[in-house]
Amino acid sequence: MQGMIVRNHLKRVEDALDAQAGVVLLGPRQVGKTTLAQDIAETREAIYLDMERTADRRILEEPDLYLDAQMGKLVVIDEVQLMPGLFGALRGQIDRRRRAGHRTGQFLLLGSASNTLLQQSAESLAGRVSYHELTPFTLDEVGQGALQGLWLRGGFPDSFLAQSDRASLTWREDFIRTYLERDIPSFGLRIPAETLRRFWTMLAHEQGGLLNAAKLAAGLGVSGQSVARYLDLLVDLMLVRRLPPWHANTGKRLVKSPKVYIRDAGLTHALLGIETAEALLGHPVVGGSWEGFCIENLIAAAPRGTEASFYRSSAGAEIDLILKLPGGALWAIEVKRTTSPKVTRGFHIAADDLDVAERILVYAETREVPGQGGLRAMPLSAAIDRLRAL
Template sequence: LLPYLKIYVDKNKGRNGAYILAGSQMFNLMEGISETLTGRAVLFELLGFSFKELFKHNLADHTTKDCFASIYKGFFPEPCVHNVELNSFYGSYIQTYLERDIRQIRSVHDLRLFQQFLELLAARVGSLLNLNEISKECAISHTTAKNWLSLLESTRIVYLLRPYFKNVAKRVIKSPKIYFTDTGLLAYILKYPDYRTLQSGPIAGAVFENMLVMEVLKNKFNASKRFELYLYRDSNRNEVDLLLDFGFKVILIEIKLTKSLQERDWEALLRIQKTLKAAEAYIASLVENEIALEKNIRAIPWWKIEKVLK
């Protein structure tokens, strides 16, 4: 197909957007595009639905229960729009991913071990990644773990939020945080039976954080915005969940699964603001309305996180 599209595009250079190619099998598609359609195609990366796409009604009416129901369901079209049964959909998704995509990669010989590796990553969502620890638990070499992680990242199963350093060369040698690109898939891998168990479980805060980090990433992709996402953690253990680097400015976002914010929740933000000279900082949480906490620090409802990017 792609060679014929190349002929058409070259003959009709004034007509843009004549064809839209979509699909989840990215290895073969990207290989074909790079070989035949270089300079002739615009690439858009689409994750699951964003809040804006999925929720047409007023999100201010969303309770914490509704929030976790959405987290548990995930943001793929099939469960969200077509109400496909969740266990059936995600079970088939994992099986298809392992049998179709992964079998094409020669570095994965034992799919059972690979699935165990995936489960160990899921259990550490929202945490700094320690590949040495995971490789030992999974009884694989560090090199294999590194290769498998790269595979999961390139196929958009996981997302690595890398740390921010003023020295760019240092960014790639520090531990990133691990997230999953869809929270429904994450909940399925972790074997949560329903959203209530997830909401009351030990990683509720981490999956809430996962959802909001992905929402920012979706906004970046969908609107083709030019900023990068990082985590920030300095030698004094001052940490913020998200640092958005626009080049000419940075924005700090802390994510808290709580309605009752205390002063200690934004003390680190104040210190990091002074270090980076960041003009804006936000805490995205379960608060119902925007609250001015300090001169340049605001608490915002979780569903308003897109406002930060405008």
């Protein structure tokens, strides 16, 4: 079934490999990076190495010795952040291959920690590779008919495709436990698993809320610096999104704290023990969960180079999501679980302040209708389609 779901990134990564020597594909564990890489490898001469396997790590202890013999092939290296010393050798390999006439499609590097990996590779591979982030399944990948299941279970392939809601929840609970007890310690971080679980769960309860570090620190019995470190870690692992406030000078007093979302709705629900659609619809987090689910899908659909933020003034003018497109145009998007195609006056005040190009309400109806003040109300799938068409 997973093979039947065509990932949006498949063609993007293939096109990038056809244009550049290498691609770095980022994404949390179990999101489908290896499957996508293997699909690409099947279409060309390639080898696959996994840095979690001792034998493969040994092969690359003297990387030039091995990689020189693979010249002309696509070399896929999984969990590459586990061998930080490799990046310098890869730079030399790319340069040697260019001189030998192999200018594109040489390396596909897969990694599970964005900032760590970017810092390791930025200087060594600058100008030689492009970076792409693979998200969990998005609505346009699985189809509008699967919206409720995708929202409830989230987009990690094994969770979304599970035989039942119970099996899906069990997978996500195991995923969370594995991250806390094995994966995070593997980065050399000494954070008690139970403390980090409580922190992650507190974020789930506050899904989409403004970051209140003092409140989180008090609840955990730790310092504000510890809260900042925990949040940085979950953001780096691409499990949490820190959505920044709009910061350009508008002459208004704006909120300065970021909003925080657990990026996969299924993980939000697992942390809160929500198993079924009925339980979700009756839970206080339902509004924040829906907002986060829509925002992740919209950001994933936006063109490369889009900057995402939110707008909130001290006077109450607010926009859930502002997308600054590569050309500079601003889209103002409000997300509501409602069937009424209306937004607050504060939305239009904020949109006027920013001189936005588009005003969109993502709401719970299936038809697209015009609203007041240039607003267009539409289902999530239609908003995704509009962004994909850019």
